[in-house]
Amino acid sequence: MSPRRILVVTVVHHPEDARIRHRQIASLLAAGWEVTFAAPWTGHGVEPPGAGAVPGLTAIDLTRSSGRRRFAAQRDVRRVLREQGPRHDVVLLHDPELVPSTLGISLPLTVWDVHEDTRAVVDLRSWVPERLRGPLRSLAGTMERGAERRMVLILADEDYAQRFAQQHLVVPNTTPVPVDPPPAGTPDEQGRLRVVYLGSLTRERGVAELVRVGEQLSTATQGRAVLEVVGPAHGSATTEQLEAAQRAGHLEWSGFLPADQALDRLDGALAGLSLLHDVANFRPSMPTKVVEYLAHAIPVISTPLPRAVDLVERSGAGTIVPFQDVERTVEQLLAWAQDPAAAADLGRSGHTLARRELDWGVHSEQFVTAMERLADAPR
Known part of the structure; x- marks a missing residue:
């Protein structure tokens, strides 16, 4: 045949x-x-x-x-x-x-x-x-x-x-769920804790919030924790925001990476961010980035879109913050930066759910x- x-x-x-x-x-x-x-x-x-x-x-x-x-x-x-x-x-x-x-x-x-x-x-x-x-x-x-x-x-x-x-x-x-990913909060080669965002970048996907989170996180930790942004920017305004933040040292932006390389960047991160706005196209959908964070055993900070809330609450693997609430997001990241073991525990809970339901x-x-x-x- x-x-x-x-x-x-x-x-x-x-x-x-x-x-x-x-x-x-x-x-x-x-x-x-x-x-x-x-x-x-x-x-x-x-x-x-x-x-x-x-x-x-x-x-x-x-x-x-x-x-x-x-x-x-x-x-x-x-x-x-x-x-x-x-x-x-x-x-x-x-x-x-x-x-x-x-x-x-x-x-x-x-x-x-x-x-x-x-x-x-x-x-x-x-x-x-x-x-x-x-x-x-x-x-x-x-x-x-x-x-x-x-x-x-x-x-x-x-x-x-x-x-x-x-x-x-x-x-x-x-998403493919790795069997035994490294624990969340594993320092990188430079001894830093990485917070990650993975996905397309637009105003409605929280670019302005990401830029402010990166700046406040870097300042509060004196560079010990860094925001790493992976994904393509859509629109000149979005691109300019990210390039300016990168020049200022407030975050690291790699642009688009093939899926296997992008997912590798999740391993060992302190947390994953999903700061989507409250728009009609996002409300019914399961945010893929949240699924990928759970699969790679890192805790999630997400805005209160229904499917994200369901995943985070059932997995016990993160925190829900109000829409566009940068201060609450940074507060939670700083808490995990002070206690990476707590982040690792949450990440393991998310990984358990991902292996059961999201593979x-x-x-x-x-x-x-x-x-x-x-x-x-x-x-």
């Missing part, structure tokens, strides 16, 4: 995106699939892997879709879908804007992986004029209903199910089985 073949497509996400490349594609490759991954490689400053560099993986470079510059990406992806789609058993889409890109093209069974609340996220797009946000939210709802009729959907969060008429497979944003090693089998069933289904 010849290997099953899947075409995975994104014009928005980084080619090293954790959910796409390091969970789903990695699981399919391990199961013997042939994967064609069409993504904006050079648009994100990454060289596509050459033929044979990753067994079973073929890379196609697409134009990146960003801000108001989206039409070139649409033309490019329609070309690739026409040329490559019929050669595969399944097409897996990872961006909402790819749903209308499939119209009028003859494709095999097509799957849309719904990463977020498509309507709510319109309000987070600073490049969308205010007068267009209402119409775009309505259009997003229409697009979702049309996609449900034409495609198979998988959902990144169970709370997204209420937006759809039918039941759909939920593939949550869990991608469990959910990956469900995902691969679902893709196999779709690939083998009669057309």
